[in-house]
Amino acid sequence: MSTVITAASTTAPQAARDSDTSVRLAAQAAQDCLAQAGLPPHAVGVLVNVGVYRENNVIEPALAAMVQKEVGIGLDYLVEPVAGFSFDLMNGACGVLNAVQVAQALLGSGSTDRVLVTAADVHPGGHAGADPGYPYADLGAALLLERCADDDSGFGPVRTYSARGTEGTVGYADLSGASGDERRLITVRRDGDWADRLLDLTTDSVLGYVLEEGLALDRTLLVCNRPTTGFAAQMARRLDLDAAAVVASGAPATQDGEPHTAAPVLSYLQAVRDGLPEGYDQLLFVAAGAGPSVVCTSYRPVDR
Template sequence: MSVIIEQSAISAAPADAGSIDHAVAAARQCLDRAGVAADDIDVLVNVGVYRDGNVVEPANSALIQQGLGMHLDYQAGSGRSTFSFDLRNGACGVLDAVHAATALLTNGTVERVLIVGSDAHPGGLAHAPEDFRYATAGAAWLLSKNVDPEVGFGAIHIPPPRGRAPQTHPGVHGYLDLTSMGTLGQQTITVEAAEDYSAVLTETAADTLRYYLDRRPDIVSDRTILVTNNPVAGFATGLAEQFGFARGYQAMTGDRDAGSSGLAIAFHQLREQGELAPGTELVLLAAGSGPMAACVSYRVEEAA
């Protein structure tokens, strides 16, 4: 048995929609493409970070679940329901979600897990400054079991954040400035990037890849595509050249970082371009603030 990405999707919501709308749109399209009803999802995991109105409670996963009409009311005698929760770890959150989903799917607790990621400026596009680094976007992966143990996800490597000297910048720091936001708390977010962010993050990602490849001799780089999120320009291409991958591909969302949905977007874009034929070998790599990076191998399964 293995765990596969049964289906994927990118949000087709209007550009001025919020993070919840983008998550719902991506999830709905993903389910429609798979021919799966919303009520047939056992677990929904939301990995989004930048949220509409800076809402923390209730969990945004509950709002996404509501938007999908997914088990809105408890039905007496029903043995099936959907458990949803938020899991926030920036760009690497999607692989944390895959790790959790793999455990649930492998032990037979659930049959399908839906992972969604989306980000938007808390004040909407009307209040987003030009230097807000994150794209308003969303993506979804539907994970399920496959009988072929040679396809799907391999071992997942999620090291702790590399860390920096005390009191120094983690790379990208997003926070609410409580001393100056006044009455604009639902429209405001401060995002600062360290001057050396690109270099330090790329080095962190390289260390993560090196550790992973050294322990996975079955991964032949020159027959493998490196798929990444897009934290900095040229991220995937540079790493692919450094490690001898067949090619590198990173999420295409203009000049803005796709944030929590970056890796899922990149995978879906490659699939839509017809570049993920059965048997294609991938290494999925996500990297972001911490600085930290996480990766996993993936072999594309036969089409259903």
Template sequence: MGVVIAATGAVRGTGNTSAVEGAARAARDALASAGVAPETVGVLVNAGIYRDSNMVEPAMGALIQKAAGIGLEYSENDPRSFSFDLMNGACGVLNAVQVASAILVTGSTGRVLVVSGDTHPSLTGTDATEDFPYATASGALLLEHADGPAGFGPVHTELADGPVAVEGFVDTATMGTTGRSAMTVVRADDAERRIVDVAVTVGARALADGVDPLTTVLISSRPTPGFAAALSAKLGIPLVSGVEDTADVHTATIPLDYHRAIEAGRLSGARTVLMVAAGAGPSAAACLYHLPEPNTR
């Protein structure tokens, strides 16, 4: 048995500026696509980083769970649901897949919902700015166990040595009364090269698990406009076709691009998707996703 993506949801643009509402909408869309009730989700894992108004507590996962209508009944015999945040930058979604796989293998729940999304804390726009490099977007992956060889392979991770490549923080020394609506992001001059290097390392490790390069496509982070193309060239795996959005949508990139590829039929002919997430540390995570038959999810 493997862990497969039963359904997806994604929100990009459309005036949405809230990471909580965006992730909740993506979650509801995934549940509707799968035709399953919210109460069948046992666990929700949120991998988003940049939050509405720089909120710290409660966990964003709990707010997203509530907004998505999951686990809101509390009678004695009602099914139980819980949620939590798993924060590891761009790698968070694939880390959440690791956790979800461990949960699903126990049989304690039949479905785990992984959500992610980021926004500018001021909630004033959906696109990246000169000072804040991340566009607002949210995504959701509804995960289930399924018989057969389809599903996620092992998730490989790597943290490179050296100074941090990208830092995002609230500068309390200078923010004053704007701390709820401002964020400082600092990128090292050599950030792209170092992030590409660590992504190549972990991507090659995932490919060593065994794939046919002729039927494998790449979905990856895009911390800079040329990052995904550079990674594709170094790994020798083509990018999934038709991804026109070059903005860095950070933690939502993999669920968003996978959702778009499925909706547009762009995985026709592919048997395997190499998913690579990289950023910050510089760190990276990668895994193979063996598409079910037929290639619909």
């Protein structure tokens, strides 16, 4: 038994609206996934939301419950055949892959048949483009995961790697002011050596994962986020790979900033849009972020 991706989707704010919320973006991506799979909302047993930045710096209640309601999952326990459950899991850029690890455990135990992972970030003030110091795009994404009887397909083990030192990058809201507008502001601070430290850790992590899992790197397409400028090209050079072997998709042209928690889904869609390139039979998801930390997991598409 393995865990596979049944559907994947991303969504950006609509220009016709003044602003979009993280709940709306996550829910739209989730609904698109269900539509792709031809499934009703009650087919989902668990929803895991991994988005970090949200409108007005909302902390409680859990946004996962709001996304669940927006999608229409398990709203009536007396009528629905599946009792929906949802929770937030926040680990920045690595959140989607952490959620995959949780989904593997839930699906493997038979606790549920399907897990929906959502990720959405929006600037607390509602417009990422209006804040030049904020590096992330307003963007939502979703992955629909389920069990598969084919043990040769699906995700491999999810492994986390970390390095000592400062976090490297930190996002925080200063709510101590008296202006009343603090909930619409966010500060993202990065250390001067952040890019070099993260590149070193990511390279070591990929090589370590490949060795531990016995993967053939020359037949593996790396699917990465893009935490720093030129990250994909630098990774390819470090690993002595063709530039096309590392996919790190940027945000849509209409968006300011780089994808954050939604990045793995965006890069995955780009990687498999036309099927795997000739010579590649598997993917290696790589998410690098604050900590600094890196999460890796292999993936073999069902129809490879």
